[in-house]
Amino acid sequence: MDAFFASVESARDPSLRGKPLIVGGNLDDLRSVVSSASYEARRYGVRSAMPIAQAKRLCPHGVFMRCSRGVYGEASRRIQEILETATPHIQMASIDEANLDITGSIHLFGDEEKLARHIKNAILEQERITCTIGVASNKMVAKVAANECKPDGFLSIAPGAERDFLAPLSVGKLPGVGPHAKEALENMGVMTIGRLATVPEPTLKRMFGEQGAASLLRAACGMGSDEITPQDQPKSISRETTFPEDLSDWRVIEPVVFRLAEHCAYALRSEGLEAKRVTLKTRYADFQTKSFAKTLSDPTALDVDIMAALRELFPKAQARRARVRLVGVHLSALSWNQHQMRLFNREKMEKWERVSQTVDTVRGKLGFDAVHVGRVLPDSKHAPKDK
DNA sequence: TCTGGGGTCCTAGGACCC
């Protein structure tokens, strides 16, 4: 999708069309960044991940809106249904990006351009937003092709032409090459993807490691995966929040962490998963970010277990006597919830599983904030925004 | 200019085991 969040907002409110529209984070502007900017706003230099304050300086007369993720998620699901009219082989790569294997369905539409036209028209008619489609023999090249013809574009790279298509482009346009790798490559005189493809592997290994070098070379030569696999089980679930101002009092911080833990545990159970690893994340006033992890003896989906682990981790985070800017809870080492009672603590498990199920049912009917663990104080000032 | 939030993947050291 082109400028997805901004486009969805314009579709919802046509008076926004043609205006420089900037969709930002959840916090009251102070510390938030740009999530999405319309092409009109981009003309002023506004980009995603840019602090809102800076965007306001660049584009003072722009329309600034808060991000409503739930709305974009619903639009994303409707768009997925449209894509399914072209082929059942779909892999959603993110909320606004999908990979489609159209090998078997090209003939139904005539050719790939007609198929792309069908998708673009359907999305424009139903959602009133534009998208860009790249076609290639693998996902990576298709993505770069789409990036090259945004917005509202279509570009197809013929099989065999992948390497020549990429060659003149800046190394920064290769997926996986971010600001750090770009600078490192440019410092050694490698400005284009074509030049990158000729760098000896040992040279790249020294800079980017074994895997990094191999994947860079493969990508630079236009090779990539063409596998389309539906979403599998998530690898981690996390919630984090940045305070409106830095805090030093852990009596205020801890309840916020517990609240994030509740959010994580709720998401975990909604997915039918349990976690074996709990990580507490803190970012201090100087932006230094630390994480402290604990691996549990048994995987869990219960708030009480996650909170107990966090309580063990607090002293590590508190050791640094610095004000805290952000806290987060991260659950990993996930597995499908066996729904088996463990031999130990059978009674405790049964009790807490019943409690969890009841809580989740109430939340399903009345919203997340209908129920909280007693020690999670309702502190609207520091509470993360709910859907 | 003063830096969000949700993810994935990779690296590297140390513990521990055979």
Added chain:
DNA sequence: TCTGGGGTCCTAGGACCC
């Protein structure tokens, strides 16, 4: 007496993507 070579798990950190 001054010491190998895996393999796996745990932990912390960082690059990158949208």
